[in-house]
Amino acid sequence: MGTVLGAACVFVMKRELPTMVQRALTGFAAGVMVAASIWSLLIPAMDQAADMGLWAFLPAVVGFWLGILFLLLLDRTIPHLHQDGGQPEGLRFRLDKTAMLVLAVTLHNIPEGMAVGVVLAGWMAGNSNITSAGALALSLGIAIQNFPEGAIISMPLRAQGLKKRKAFFYGILSGVVEPMAALLTLWAAALILPVLPYLLGFAAGAMIYVVVEELVPEMSAGAHSNLGTLCFAAGFTVMLALDVALG
Secondary structure: OHHHHHHHHHHOOOOOOOHHHHHHHHHHHHHHHHHHHHHHHHHHHHHHOHHHHHHOOHHHHHHHHHHHHHHHHHHHHOOEOOOOOOOOEOOOOOOOHHHHHHHHHHHHHHHHHHHHHHHHHHHHOOOOOOOHHHHHHHHHHHHHHHHHHHHHHHHHHHHOOOOHHHHHHHHHHHHHHHHHHHHHHHHOHHHHHHHHHHHHHHHHHHHHHHHHHHHHHHHHOOOOOOHHHHHHHHHHHHHHHHHHHHO
16 A cells, blocks of 8 residues: 555656655665664564574574575566666566566565565464564554655656556556565465574565665765665654554
8 A cells, every 4th residue: 555655646746756855765765674674573583582592693694694695686587677777687588668667666575575474474373572563563664665665666657758547557566566475475374483583584684685785875876965864764763663662
């Protein structure tokens, strides 16, 4: 729903999002994802492994690196193009620019869906370290940062000449993978629970990869400005507040 509402901006805004607005929205999304990775994923992963004593960090670290490497593999495999990117990335396929722009956003929606699915699976299994409020906080945080993602994909497509409905459709399409990833994770819950700490770290690593590889460069592109950094801090504190207040 966050992505749908963001993509719907194409019906109420006449022009492409100004560069500074895109920076602000991207910085905010990055802040939410970093805070969610820490408070909703990495800390619960270490709490889950508390019986390992001094080695309680190990599942989080191993899972984190697996998440990084998994997104690196997807980044090298799936053909995609960033908003201001010059050359397409991933394997070479005959896809138009619009399809590759949508795939770029779709790529980093996968770990977000997995993160929500892993946390919900832990809560549904009765895990004492994961509360329903904590799962809700993560879901709300991801939904909030999905709003700017929907706008950032649909508005430029509209500016390129696509009709409003088609740009709106592509904006929604970029977010469809997120609930699919969450449902797939929930479906595999029986296999997930024994290695839950590793998978919490995995989801965190995948999200941090997206932040460092895509969102931080996008919020800093062009002429120097502190706006992206300030909005990053705003997104971080919003997610932190949600997690502490609800969790």
